[in-house]
Amino acid sequence: xxxxxxxxxxxxxxxxxxxxxxxxxxxxxxxxxxxxxxxxxxxxxxxxxxxxxxxxxxxxxxxxxxxxxxxxxxxxxxxxxxxxxx
Amino acid sequence: xxxxxxxxxxxxxxxxxxxxxxxxxxxxxxxxxxxxxxxxxxxxxxxxxxxxxxxxxxxxxxxxxxxxxxxxxxxxxxxxxxxxxxxxxxxxxxxxxxxxxxxxxxxxxxxxxxxxxxxxxxxxxxxxxxxxxxxxxxxxxxxxxxxxxxxxxxxxxxxxxxxxxxxxxxxxxxxxxxxxxxxxxxxxxxxxxxxxxxxxxxxxxxxxxxxxxxxxxxxxxxxxxxxxxxxxxxxxxxxxxxxxxxxxxxxxxxxxxxxxxxxxx
Numbered sequence: 001x002x003x004x005x006x007x008x009x010x011x012x013x014x015x016x017x018x019x020x021x022x023x024x025x026x027x028x029x030x031x032x033x034x035x036x037x038x039x040x041x042x043x044x045x046x047x048x049x050x051x052x053x054x055x056x057x058x059x060x061x062x063x064x065x066x067x068x069x070x071x072x073x074x075x076x077x078x079x080x081x082x083x084x085x086x
Numbered sequence: 087x088x089x090x091x092x093x094x095x096x097x098x099x100x101x102x103x104x105x106x107x108x109x110x111x112x113x114x115x116x117x118x119x120x121x122x123x124x125x126x127x128x129x130x131x132x133x134x135x136x137x138x139x140x141x142x143x144x145x146x147x148x149x150x151x152x153x154x155x156x157x158x159x160x161x162x163x164x165x166x167x168x169x170x171x172x173x174x175x176x177x178x179x180x181x182x183x184x185x186x187x188x189x190x191x192x193x194x195x196x197x198x199x200x201x202x203x204x205x206x207x208x209x210x211x212x213x214x215x216x217x218x219x220x221x222x223x224x225x226x227x228x229x230x231x232x233x234x235x236x237x238x239x240x241x242x243x244x245x246x247x248x249x250x251x252x253x254x255x256x257x258x259x260x261x262x263x264x265x266x267x268x269x270x271x272x273x274x275x276x277x278x279x280x281x282x283x284x285x286x287x288x289x290x291x292x293x294x295x296x297x298x299x300x301x302x303x304x305x306x307x308x309x310x311x312x313x314x315x316x317x318x319x320x321x322x323x324x325x326x327x328x329x330x331x332x333x334x335x336x337x338x339x340x341x342x343x344x345x346x347x348x349x350x351x
Contacts, residue, residue, distance in 0.1 A: 005132045011298035012103020022299075042299040044128075053127035058147040059319050060253055061123065061157075061178065061186035063262050064234035068154035 004031055004039070004051060091168035093196045094175050095182040095189040097208015100294040102129050105209040110177075111136075113206060117175035121164050123188075125179035125320070126296035133177065143176075143188075153262045160188040161195060168201050179296075181210035185232065185252050212250070214294035215322065218302045221248060226327050233257040233323065237275055243282045246332065249325040251275075254291075255318040266318060273313040283328045285310040290324040291317060 007029055011017060017025070026039045038046035048055070094113040099105020114120055114136055123143040124130050133140045146159040164176045176182070182189035183205050196203035212230065216223060227247035233254040243249060251257070256264055258271030276285070286308045293303035307315060312323070 002131075002135050005128060005135060008128060008297055008299065009103035009132055012101050012105075014298075017298075039299070044297055044300060048127055051128065051131060053131055054142070054144060055127070057125065057127050057130075057144060058265060059123075059125045059179065060153060060256060060265075061188065062232055062253070063153055063157070063187060064232055064238060064253075064259065065262075066187075068152060068262060 003029065004035055004047070007039075087200045089169060089171040090201055091171045091196075092173050092202035093164060093168045093192060094204050094206060095192055096175060096177050096206040097181040097183075097210070098124065098129060098177050098179050099209040100125070100180050100211055100214050100296055102126065102132055102297055104298065107206065107208065110206050110208060113175045114177060116173065118172040119167050119174050121160075121174065121176040123160070123176075123178045128297065129179065149265050150263050157188045157191070161191045164188075164192050165195060165199075168196055169199070178208070181208040181213075183207065184210045184212060211252075211294045211322065214302065215250070215292050215324065218294070218304060219290060219292060219324065221324075221326075223248065226331060233275065234259050237278060243279075245282045245325075245328045246330060247327060251323040251325075253319065254312075254323040255321050269313040272315075272317070276309060276312050279309055279325065283309055283325060287328050288326065290326070291315060292322045292324055293320045 007025070011022070023040065026036055029036060029039070031039075032050075035047070035050050038044075038050060047053075094117070096110035096113050097105075097107075098110065099107075114133070117137065118139070120133060120137045120140045121143055122130055122133050122140055124133070130140070130142055130144075141163070143160050143163065146156045146163070147153070148156075164174060168174050176189060176192060178186055178189055180186075189205060193203040193205050215221065221228070227244065228250060229244065229247055230250045230252065231241060233251040234257055236251055237258055238260065254272070254275070256267050257275045258267050288306055289309045289312060291303060291305040291307065295302045303321070305315075309325070317323075
């Protein structure tokens with residue numbers, strides 16, 4: 001697995017790789033035939049599956065609003081006691 | 087201070103292999119523990135090759151779970167070993183400080199507690215957008231908003247500048263729990279934008295390439311077609327200017343008076 005990832009990383013560093021050079025490099029990789037096929041087809045969905053990558057990655061890192069609505073906030077101790085007494 | 091730890095929030099950039107800065111790599115390699123929030127699952131596998139103790143922040147997400155809770159948990163998870171005196175690196179895709187809440191809170195909280203904390207910039211999706219679409223934000227100006235925030239609050243739009251709306255795949259989500267929203271919510275966004283842009287104005291759906299074997303998505307469509315378009319969390323909406331910039335005659339006149347006084351006509 002890791003040689004495929006290292007290969008993908010090396011591609012990212014190489015601004016000069018031609019499609020022909022890419023195909024030659026893929027052919028020379030020591031990988032299973034289905035991985036080689038996925039690389040040649042540039043099929044990243046297949047690559048994710050073949051390499052056992054995490055499925056359904058969530059990438060949202062910012063909320064629309066800084067604070068969540070009051071009804072969703074975790075209650076602090078004082079608030080919990082106040083509710084219990086009401 | 088006993089148990090003084092350190093944390094570096096670093097950006098991995100967008101494309102595997104292409105964008106990692108030397109300083110970010112140094113933080114990764116010297117850390118005791120690496121936490122990771124990546125945009126591409128293969129990048130998570132790459133990180134596991136770089137460091138023996140990589141802890142994904144993905145498990146803190148769950149569909150239906152408030153992302154406010156997710157981000158609180160991320161901060162807590164990263165700070166826990168910092169408080170034990172460990173050297174921690176939290177690696178985020180793109181730039182850790184651009185449209186990302188947890189990294190800023192990690193740095194703020196760590197410093198407040200007396201730990202060393204830094205944020206290392208990274209190449210963001212915004213940077214890739216400018217390069218891929220041939221946009222210079224300095225040419226006409228460029229305003230960026232989170233798509234749902236843009237809908238929820240009254241923002242002043244300058245249609246003579248670029249407008250970029252991020253996280254359009256969850257546009258109109260007030261709950262902060264959805265991983266996608268539907269065409270009906272995007273139609274409301276279209277209707278909001280139609281106050282400032284013609285419905286046939288060309289918009290662009292953009293997604294940065296996260297692997298060198300892929301091309302960025304740069305789909306041009308009419309604004310009116312956004313509701314029916316295929317969008318997800320990776321998608322960003324770009325609206326080029328729809329009218330020329332308008333001169334401010336009063337300001338120009340005032341500047342000309344100053345120029346005359348200084349002899350710089």
